[in-house]
Amino acid sequence: MRPTLTHLALHVPDLDACIAFYGEFCGMRVIHQREGKGSRIVWMAEPGKEHAFIFVIMPGGQQRNLASDDYSHFGFAVDSRERVDAIADKAREAGCLVWPPRDEPYPVGYYCGVRDPAGNYLEFSYGQPLGPGAEAMPIP
Structure with missing residues (x-):
């Protein structure tokens, strides 16, 4: 079997703000959450894609300060x-x-x-x- 991209995991500075943002702007919803490694870990997915691709978001990340002409996205x-x-x-x-x-x-x-x-x-x-x-x- 070839590798298949299934998720992207991110540490974020404000977990609840990111959950609200991805719900509001992207229509994603929390499909799983748990306490792990001393913090809350949240899985979010687009409806219908819960088994195809998810974001895993966790607290503890640094704020990214990208330039407006940085097209990482x-x-x-x-x-x-x-x-x-x-x-x-x-x-x-x-x-x-x-x-x-x-x-x-x-x-x-x-x-x-x-x-x-x-x-x-x-x-x-x-x-x-x-x-x-x-x-x-x-x-x-």
């Missing part, structure tokens, strides 16, 4: 340009918008960038050959 696909705009508006209101919506040539598409409470960047995109419905799209 977690990528989330959405179903329309309007959804990208709505997320950008919500992030602007919350003070966590990093990259306003913009168009880039295929395969990048239309996207915006948002900062989570730990300082990680998230990209919300439409029009990439990734995510639901992209099976029919060619990857250059």
Whole structure:
């Protein structure tokens, strides 16, 4: 069997703030939590993807201070340009918008960038050959 990417584990400075953020902006929900290694460990997933890919978040991390032109990010696909705009508006209101919506040539598409409470960047995109419905799209 080949290796399969199943999760991303992050130490974060404020666990509860990150749980709320990923629920609000990404629609993820807590699917498991436990006390382990002296702290609370939380698993979050998108509904329907609980057995495919999760975030494991734990307290104790350092705040990340990425530059606005640092494109390290977690990528989330959405179903329309309007959804990208709505997320950008919500992030602007919350003070966590990093990259306003913009168009880039295929395969990048239309996207915006948002900062989570730990300082990680998230990209919300439409029009990439990734995510639901992209099976029919060619990857250059």
